[in-house]
Amino acid sequence: MIANTTYTRLKEKLSHVVPDVELRYKAEIADEIMQLKAERNAVILAHNYMEPALFYSVPDVVGDSLELSRKAAACEQDVIVFCGVRFMAETAKILSPQKTVLLPAKRAGCSLAASITAEDVRNLKAKYPGVPVVTYVNTYADVKAESDICCTSSNAAAVVESLGTDTVIFLPDEFLAKNTARETGKHIIFPTRMAPESFDQQVEYEMIGWQGRCEVHEQFTVEDIENARRQFPDVLVLAHPECSPEVVDAADYSGSTTAMVHYVKQHPAAQYLILTECAMGENIAAENPDKEMLRMCSIRCPHMNEITLEETRDALRLNQYVIDVPEDIRERAYRAVKRMIEINAKD
Ligand code: 13P
Ligand code: SF4
Numbered sequence: 001m002i003a004n005t006t007y008t009r010l011k012e013k014l015s016h017v018v019p020d021v022e023l024r025y026k027a028e029i030a031d032e033i034m035q036l037k038a039e040r041n042a043v044i045l046a047h048n049y050m051e052p053a054l055f056y057s058v059p060d061v062v063g064d065s066l067e068l069s070r071k072a073a074a075c076e077q078d079v080i081v082f083c084g085v086r087f088m089a090e091t092a093k094i095l096s097p098q099k100t101v102l103l104p105a106k107r108a109g110c111s112l113a114a115s116i117t118a119e120d121v122r123n124l125k126a127k128y129p130g131v132p133v134v135t136y137v138n139t140y141a142d143v144k145a146e147s148d149i150c151c152t153s154s155n156a157a158a159v160v161e162s163l164g165t166d167t168v169i170f171l172p173d174e175f176l177a178k179n180t181a182r183e184t185g186k187h188i189i190f191p192t193r194m195a196p197e198s199f200d201q202q203v204e205y206e207m208i209g210w211q212g213r214c215e216v217h218e219q220f221t222v223e224d225i226e227n228a229r230r231q232f233p234d235v236l237v238l239a240h241p242e243c244s245p246e247v248v249d250a251a252d253y254s255g256s257t258t259a260m261v262h263y264v265k266q267h268p269a270a271q272y273l274i275l276t277e278c279a280m281g282e283n284i285a286a287e288n289p290d291k292e293m294l295r296m297c298s299i300r301c302p303h304m305n306e307i308t309l310e311e312t313r314d315a316l317r318l319n320q321y322v323i324d325v326p327e328d329i330r331e332r333a334y335r336a337v338k339r340m341i342e343i344n345a346k347d
Pocket of ligand 1: 048063064065066138152153154214240242255256257258
């Protein structure tokens with residue numbers, strides 16, 4: 001009977017997005033998860049990129065990285081199941097060390113998090129002593145531990161400006177750094193990873209970046225936008241700030257995943273091109289049945305896509321995969337994440 005209720009709810013929301021046979025099957029798994037969630041006193045936090053049947057069934061909270069970090073810091077349950085990627089689950093553990101944090105996939109990495117090590121950050125700090133380090137949350141705990149403050153795509157400019165310094169080191173996303181430099185009016189340079197001795201102390205810089213890239217967002221091009229505009233002259237184009245500055249320039253709007261969700265909700269236009277992970281376009285389409293979401297589903301995040309309803313059920317059933325962060329690293333990373341959360345609380 002419960003399965004029917006979940007199925008009916010999913011069908012109402014997703015009948016024009018997900019095939020019926022899939023919805024029936026997924027509703028049953030969602031019910032198993034709901035039962036396990038109650039038994040284990042767990043909360044499920046899910047990123048906006050989760051596939052529609054998961055996104056609209058089991059999570060207690062959905063959102064972008066910043067919203068989910070805030071929730072992870074405040075939730076009361078014993079167990080946090082993080083339907084997202086590893087760096088997000090690690091951030092939850094950093095903020096709530098007394099909780100059991102589960103990531104429903106063994107790896108669920110991120111090309112940005114993999115692009116930089118704690119040693120890379122220490123080298124930069126040695127080369128630019130006294131320059132504060134801003135680190136995107138899409139990094140692992142040991143990198144956060146070397147940082148002064150974290151940021152997300154929704155608060156990068158605010159974080160940089162909050163420091164009140166002439167220069168900052170901004171890691172590791174090249175494109176987010178360039179987009180933030182433009183937004184804050186700063187001049188940016190990129191020392192090369194392979195030859196730290198070549199860092200140029202004479203260059204006039206205000207931001208020092210790193211050449212990490214999101215393997216999804218780096219693939220969107222200005223040509224993609226031009227093609228869409230040719231076919232659909234009234235389309236509004238939304239690009240995540242992990243896209244190149246050229247793509248962001250050619251788009252009508254750039255913002256975090258949740259900011260894009262709000263943008264579509266608030267605008268009357270009939271068609272939108274969503275330049276981010278395709279599942280989010282489906283989730284927005286489900287919420288706005290009168291609007292059309294154009295999306296490029298050949299470009300996917302393989303890491304976010306590791307998280308499914310089946311894996312989420314198994315996470316609760318088998319208590320896997322437990323996220324741990326060594327306490328000395330956690331304490332230092334906590335300072336950087338907490339500082340970011342406090343800045344935004346004042347907004
Ligand atoms: P948001 O913080 O905007 O949700 O972005 C997270 C992410 O990984 C985008 O690829
Ligand atoms: Fe990382 Fe890009 Fe996937 Fe987001 S979409 S998790 S930044 S690889």
